[in-house]
Amino acid sequence: MSQYIMAYNLFLFDLDDTLLDFKESEKLSFYSTLKSLNIDTALDPIFESYQRENRALWKLFEEGKTSKDHLKIERFRKTFNLHKIDINPELASARYLDMLPENVVLIDHAVEICEWLKDKGEIGIITNGIHYTQTHRIKNSKIAPFISFVCVSEECGFAKPDVRFFEYSSKMVKNFSKNSAIVIGDRLETDVLGAHNYGLDACWFNPQKLSNTMQIQPKYEISHLSELKGIFK
Numbered sequence: 001m002s003q004y005i006m007a008y009n010l011f012l013f014d015l016d017d018t019l020l021d022f023k024e025s026e027k028l029s030f031y032s033t034l035k036s037l038n039i040d041t042a043l044d045p046i047f048e049s050y051q052r053e054n055r056a057l058w059k060l061f062e063e064g065k066t067s068k069d070h071l072k073i074e075r076f077r078k079t080f081n082l083h084k085i086d087i088n089p090e091l092a093s094a095r096y097l098d099m100l101p102e103n104v105v106l107i108d109h110a111v112e113i114c115e116w117l118k119d120k121g122e123i124g125i126i127t128n129g130i131h132y133t134q135t136h137r138i139k140n141s142k143i144a145p146f147i148s149f150v151c152v153s154e155e156c157g158f159a160k161p162d163v164r165f166f167e168y169s170s171k172m173v174k175n176f177s178k179n180s181a182i183v184i185g186d187r188l189e190t191d192v193l194g195a196h197n198y199g200l201d202a203c204w205f206n207p208q209k210l211s212n213t214m215q216i217q218p219k220y221e222i223s224h225l226s227e228l229k230g231i232f233k
Contacts, residue, residue: 007180008201008232009121010173014160014185015134016127018205019114019143019225021105026051028103033096037087046083053078058128062159062190068130072097101136106143109225114146120232126169126183128153128160128190149173161194182219184228192218203231 016022030047039046054075060066066074076089076096117123123146127134131152138144151169153159158168170176182201185191195202196216204218205225220231 008182010176010181011117011121011123011232012126012169012181012183012195012200013123014127014183014187014191014205015125015138016129017107017186018184018191019107019110019125020137020141021107024105025100025103025137028105029096029099032099032103033092036095037092039085039087041083046079046085049082050075050079053082062128062161064159064162068154072130097130097133100133101140104137104141106141107225111142113225113228114143116229117232118146121180122148122173124148124169124172125150126160126165126185127151131155160190161197163194163198166194166198166200188212188214188216188218192216203228 013019027047030050031043034043034046057066057071057075061068061071072093073089076092079085080087080089080092114123125134125138125147127150129152131154134152135150138147138150149169149172151165151172153165156165156168158164160166170181173181178199182203183191183195184203184205185195186205186207188204192202192204193214193216201219203220203222204212205223206221207223209223222228222231
């Protein structure tokens with residue numbers, strides 16, 4: 001077992017809620033957006049609606065049932081309709097996407113583990129999202145010096161867990177081998193399932209210690225990023 005573990009030399013990290021705290025970044029950016037648009041009512045209920053609409057649209061996108069351009073606007077349109085807010089959703093979307101890369105919050109131990117892994121192999125980011133937003137969030141974070149490449153679903157044309165996304169990301173690696181690559185991510189239905197379908201090992205980052213309700217089993221499960229040192233020692 002130890003020899004197999006030591007064979008990993010490609011670490012494919014999900015970005016949101018694995019290395020970067022997207023939930024906190026999202027909240028900061030959303031509130032800043034609404035305040036910049038002079039919305040002075042209670043923001044918490046509006047944000048809760050936005051999160052619900054956003055999750056539903058992302059699920060449709062991952063299933064190939066909607067486009068990224070539609071998602072970016074529609075989540076604001078639906079939220080504003082629910083709360084009877086008379087603001088152009090395209091304006092709100094553009095402002096939000098400008099603010100998101102400026103509100104970067106790291107998951108605990110993210111920098112430490114990336115710095116530690118850089119001497120053990122190559123670190124790539126595989127993320128569903130908007131290319132400009134994701135790449136600039138990484139650029140504005142302290143993990144940037146340790147990342148070799150970034151694969152974003154918008155650029156690829158397919159989203160995790162689609163096997164074609166993983167095929168696309170593998171072409172960014174000079175000497176790719178499935179036996180020496182592992183996916184680390186927080187979502188069973190995208191990161192772990194996608195890795196499984198493509199024939200890669202996966203480590204489920206599960207800080208909330210949720211139950212696994214799917215039939216797939218990750219090779220490893222951790223609740224803190226620092227635990228990766230025990231796996232890749």
